Amino acid sequence: MLKITKVSKTFNLGTVNEKKAIDQINLTLDEGDFVTVIGGNGAGKSTVLNLIAGVYPIDCGTIELAGENISLYPEYKRSRLIGRVFQDPMMGTAADMGIAENLAMANRRGKKRGLRWGITQHEKETLKKRLEKFDLGLENRLDAKVGLLSGGQRQALTLLMATLQKPKILLLDEHTAALDPKTAKKVLTLTDEIIKEENLTAFMVTHNMKDAITYGNRLIMMNEGKIIFDIKGEEKKNLTVKDLLQKFETATGEELNDDAVLLVKD
Amino acid sequence: MTGLLLSLQGAVAQGIIWGIMALGVYITFRILDIADMTVDGSFATGGAVCAVCIVGGMNPILAVLLAMVAGCICGFITGLLITKFEIPAILAGILTQIGLYSINLRIMGRSNLPLMQSDTVFKSISELTGLSAAQASLVVGVLVVILVIVVLYWFFGTEIGSAIRATGNNERMASALSVNTKTTKIIAIMIANGLVAFSGALVTQSQGYADVKMGVGAIVIGLASIVIGEVLFGNKRGFKLRLTSIVVGSIVYRVIIAIVLRMGMQTDDLKLLSAILVGVSLALPVMMTKRKQVNLYKKLTGKEGK
CATH class of the missing domain: 3.40.50.300 (P-loop containing nucleotide triphosphate hydrolases)
Incomplete structure (x- = not known):
């Protein structure tokens, strides 16, 4: 590999x-x-x-x-x-963007970005399910800014983001x-x-x-x-x-x- | 009293048109997190291109669109200097701005170009509807600003728009998510300067002339509009309201200027006033946070100390 x-x-x-x-x-x-x-x-x-x-x-x-x-x-x-998780928990996520927005960014890793919506309603549901599996209690806070999360939560989120697209x-x-x-x-x-x-x-x-x-x-x-x-x-x-x-x-x-x-x- | 009302009406109309420039500055200053000094040059470029086209007999709306394209090109140059050649953003903007001064003179062939009796968007509207010139520029301004805000709201919700926001927020993260941050930066700076030139073109049509110095201090006026908007609305609201707050900030700025001028302030002193306004608005939140911290400390520690 x-x-x-x-x-x-x-x-x-x-x-x-x-x-x-x-x-x-x-x-x-x-x-x-x-x-x-x-x-x-x-x-x-x-x-x-x-x-x-x-x-x-x-x-x-x-x-x-x-x-x-x-x-x-x-x-x-x-x-x-490549998927990456950094040492600094602040590094892997965009603090001023929402949890769902961050995930949607990661969901487009390796894909061409165009003028389609940055996140769709259907996609939000899918992302929510992926987040549920992680058991961070974030699945109902999809619109919350990532900057509000703890270092551990941000790092777990980064991990999910890094692996969302295999x-x-x-x-x-x-x-x-x-x-x-x-x-x-x-x-x-x-x-x-x-x-x-x-x-x-x-x-x-x-x-x-x-x-x-x-x-x-x-x-x-x-x-x-x-x-x-x-x-x-x-x-x-x-x-x-x-x-x-x-x-x-x-x-x-x-x-x-x-x-x-x-x-x-x- | 009617004099004051009239000058306020003019101020509001001006604030709206200049607000488009402030929206451009917002893209670089807040979304991309760089201070783009190109603005002072590209604003005049927009005005110059528009004036030359109109004097040459072109349709005023087409002239505005061409001015916008010219602004995008200015932004492209600054973007290239920043990303490809890794020149610090402030310096890159200053370089383009200085270069544009000569280019703007070349475009117009002289330092000031009046539109004379040529058609402008505002004139056509006022002939069509029977509104006064000031009212026409108010109506056109409001419609255009709404259009710009709707388009920006849409664009920054798209995949490319989101990638631009992510670039400004955390460049390393964007890069790790396969975003070409050089491209996103260039696109954002191009759009920003396109809006700035768009605004410059409208200002030219509204005041009836283009001047090579019309953009001097534009960046500060843009920043003033942004920070006034933030002071009035707070900066934690939704994106649509955020954009609206900038235009409102621009209007408030113009109203303040109109009032101090009526109170007898010299026009020569306006730039100083603008600089102080922005300086104070940026400094205030910082000072207030520090003061709050000290007060909290005194309150909590004072009790235990006694």
């Missing part, structure tokens, strides 16, 4: 702040893969996600999605194939990191459910090692712009946090310092 070949990215090339963020990465995701990505600060996990999404252009290599070479596509063009890949950028533990858990459960139900291919960046182990069928660990560890299937199921810490040490020759890399063990 997704094929990344020899992709590199250096920020501030040719200046004193030059930083090699991604170094010759190769990665192939099969259809239905749900991969969790962990790594310390600056390891490059969010950068990979943003390179797939087209937030920054890649320096070299190719990115193929669903058989299409998207390496040079601008962000909006890639969005036809994406070729769902990109989740630490999408529960800004939520309180209880809400984070709920959004994560919702995420897992929807990925399974729709058999989505998903790429989830997280700081939380336990979440990375619990969810998905594949786990990738990154360090200094490289993938240092890639595990899937049965092997992943039996993984523990301790194993991960050990893997990190053997792969990098450094001890993983919790405070320094901000990885959450549980």
Whole structure:
């Protein structure tokens, strides 16, 4: 489904702040893969996600999605194939627009926009039903402005919006990191459910090692712009946090310092 | 007293026609969230194109439509500078505006072009119905403004319109939902300047001449209309009322001007008055929120402190 070949990215090339963020990465995701990505600060996990999404252009290599070479596509063009949930709950929705309006925008992802109504009555009914399944209590507040919702509600709404039109890949950028533990858990459960139900291919960046182990069928660990560890299937199921810490040490020759890399063990 | 009434009637008529310009400014300033300085230039472009066409014998309605197209082109240039070449919106607008000054002079061939005895929309209506010139411009203005509001209401409810609103509200979200935000921005700025030029053309026909300086300060007048409308109606209402409030704001602005002029204010001082009006209207809500916060703090903390 997704094929990344020899992709590199250096920020501030040719200046004193030059930083090699991604170094010759190769990665192939099969259809239905749900991969969790962990790594310390600056390891490059969010950068990979943003390179797939087209937030920054890649320096070299190719990115193929669903058989299409998207390496040079601008962000909006890639969005036809990609669903995204951001770390910041404010980022994925338009605060001054209504809940239904936001959903209707998402319902047109990947479709040509013309002079038809931005939202139809029939569509509103369908969207309401989709929202009901999420059990957020928002189905009767379709006209309320999204700005009135809590961070958790907005993040769940963004998740629904990202998957309303089935994406070729769902990109989740630490999408529960800004939520309180209880809400984070709920959004994560919702995420897992929807990925399974729709058999989505998903790429989830997280700081939380336990979440990375619990969810998905594949786990990738990154360090200094490289993938240092890639595990899937049965092997992943039996993984523990301790194993991960050990893997990190053997792969990098450094001890993983919790405070320094901000990885959450549980 | 009749003098005051007459000047008020004139002010209302002017406010309505200028209100179309304010609606254009609203699209960029509030929906797109950029201050588009093109307006000062494109307003005069609308006037210039309209004047030249009318003096050349063209049908006045056709002249207005052509002026509108010219305005859209002005907006397209600014939009291109902002999106394609990533020039900051304010600077892009100023560049187009400055360039338009020369272009407007070229269009007219001189700095002031009177329509003389040529036909205008207002003249035709007043001949047709027997209304006075001021009344005719009131009637035409009201009809046109209603039409513009209905069309804008429809447009911003369509898929493209919604995409434009989303672009102004949260560009990253729009981009993530496969909206080409460069295109939506350009379309919005084009429509905005089309309306501005439309208004400039009507003003030209109403006052009987086009002047290269007629657009100076137009952006501030547009902003004044928007903020006055917001102060009067609040800014949390529905879209139709929101658009109406801007035209009402434009009328109120003109009435204020008419009154201060009658009270003996010099026309030269009007620009200063406009600037102060907008400055104060924008500053007031901010000051009031801060003051409320401080008062709340004093009230809550004062009690516990004692």
